[in-house]
Amino acid sequence: MVKHFTPSDLAAFVFKELKRAKIREEKPAEAILNELFNTLYYTSLQTEEGQFIRVTVTLLDHKTIDLSEEGMERFDNWKFFPFEPAIEFSIKNLVKLSKAADPWSSSLSVYYDEHNKLFIYGMVDQTVHYQSFLNYEREEKPLYPGIIQTMINGIGILNVMLDYHPLATLNQHSLVKLYPNVFEYGPVSTFIQQKAEYSNAFLEKKFEHRLNANETEIFNDIIFEYVIQSISRILLKIKNYDHGGAILITEDFETDLSTKYRLTYDRIESAIMNILTSVTHSDLLAEEIKALNRQKGLMPVILHEECEDNELDIEDSYNELIGAIRFVSSLSCVDGLVLMSPHLEVKGFGTVITEKEQPPQVWVNRSSKPTQASIKIDPSHFGTRHQSMFAYCYKHADSLGFVVSQDGEIRAIKCVDGKVMMWENIKVYQFLRSNKMPRLTSRKFSR
Structure with missing residues (x-):
């Protein structure tokens, strides 16, 4: 019998991957990822003015942004702009904000409070350079904020990225963990x-x-x-x-x-x-x-x-x-x-x-x-x-x-x-393995 994967399965896998990752930020609990992916998944099933929802959400602890980080001084680097006040992380709000957050140019900055409740704290601009790099239209690798980025790329389709490295994709009812690099091997x-x-x-x-x-x-x-x-x-x-x-x-x-x-x-x-x-x-x-x-x-x-x-x-x-x-x-x-x-x-x-x-x-x-x-x-x-x-x-x-x-x-x-x-699911984006992820001999990236 074919297993149907859910946003909770995606949360469990990403949580496991983040536990292995070498990141300085606080690693979110599985329950937080579960809420994040379930809300995004059901948002992807909605429409706004007859159009499907496309939006990128960045899990970003805006309180710990380090403006002294190398590359932050560049004019074309990303910046965080807060909402005042923060907005509830809900399907209704994501649908409305998706019209103002073109994934090619911006993302919604989401994080959790002391009660582990998610909020949309603001927006991140200049993501056009990140998308241009993934799409082979830019050679220089730009900085990108946050712990992970989750993109709604279609009905029931969520792509989870760590830097320029794809952690996993929930493609409706399947969970994609490997992306065959057919162009290289x-x-x-x-x-x-x-x-x-x-x-x-x-x-x-x-x-x-x-x-x-x-x-x-x-x-x-x-x-x-x-x-x-x-x-x-x-x-x-x-x-x-x-x-x-x-x-x-x-x-x-x-x-x-x-x-x-x-x-x-x-x-x-x-x-x-x-x-x-x-x-x-x-x-x-x-x-x-x-x-x-x-x-x-x-x-x-x-x-x-x-x-x-x-x-x-x-x-x-x-x-x-x-x-x-x-x-x-x-x-x-x-x-x-x-x-x-x-x-x-x-x-x-x-x-x-x-x-x-x-x-x-x-x-x-x-x-x-x-x-x-x-x-x-x-x-x-x-x-x-x-x-x-x-x-x-x-x-x-x-x-x-x-x-x-x-x-x-x-x-x-x-x-x-x-x-x-x-x-299936061949590697077409300019993915790069993140140096935050340890190499495993039993699981070769993108092959």
Whole structure:
């Protein structure tokens, strides 16, 4: 019999994790976490003006904020702004305040009093930088307040974070504790890395520079990182649309496919190349400047201007990638999947898979690598969007599919050695293991 998990199960697990954590703040009792998660869970089932509730709550002891902490002096760092007086922590108040607390820009600061009663004590601003980091739109890791952050990300969906580390997700009736890192380990990673690789001759022509084997490998490693980041960001954008969607990566754009809107869009690929070209040029300019410094020579005006132009080129190329990712993500709003090459060139959207034959079973993996612990499931247990992807990947082993459910769950699908494999709750955010959590050999994070 399948166990249905509740907010109380989430509270018990998070309490256990926090007991292991090395945090200077007072650790909340399980009863407090139980009240916190139950209230948030039932809030997620409500609507306000016909819209689903999305809000982030930070468990923050506002009385112990240390303004001398390193990084707090930065202009873009978070600040706590109190309500006067504090507001009761209730479903009604959370629903109302959620309209003023966009999770991308702010969070509600919640803590308990001497009687262990929860209150909303204020708001925290500048959380846009935290969200931008998680979504690969910021490289520098910003400070983030509080003990834990809990995000309502859908109906019955609570994500609990410690710094940049996901403690657990309550996804309606399931409790997710592991997030398979399919982009770094296993057959999904191998497929993308091999298919996204460029030849030495292509890269030499692109960068107008002779490259040895090691340099070519380094360039391809960097390209691979940008490709998996781009896929992750597209999937996250699709998730935020709340309607579901799918991406198919293949080299055959005709067989068993019917594409309503044929479109060739290569700006993700070109943006990645523009970033590499600009950064490579920047490195070469830096070498010239170092040589001048060694000779104690003055920097020529033309070299100074070239450095300034190059900085603008780098910024432009990053912005180009952001815009291209948003463009591709929006194509998923049309019924059907987005059809892409391994180099992330769009070949069409509104694509329907015409292959109908289903695999005898689907193997669901909790690890990024196929293991004997995989669970065998009948494909008919899933909806038509998943079944279509199962059928295509079963017949076309040299392909890779991603399906985003309406509830926001993201799955990767790949045929491995004749078996259709599926990975649930894959790691798409830029999660980092918190140094507050001890490492356990028996439980490897995000694998």
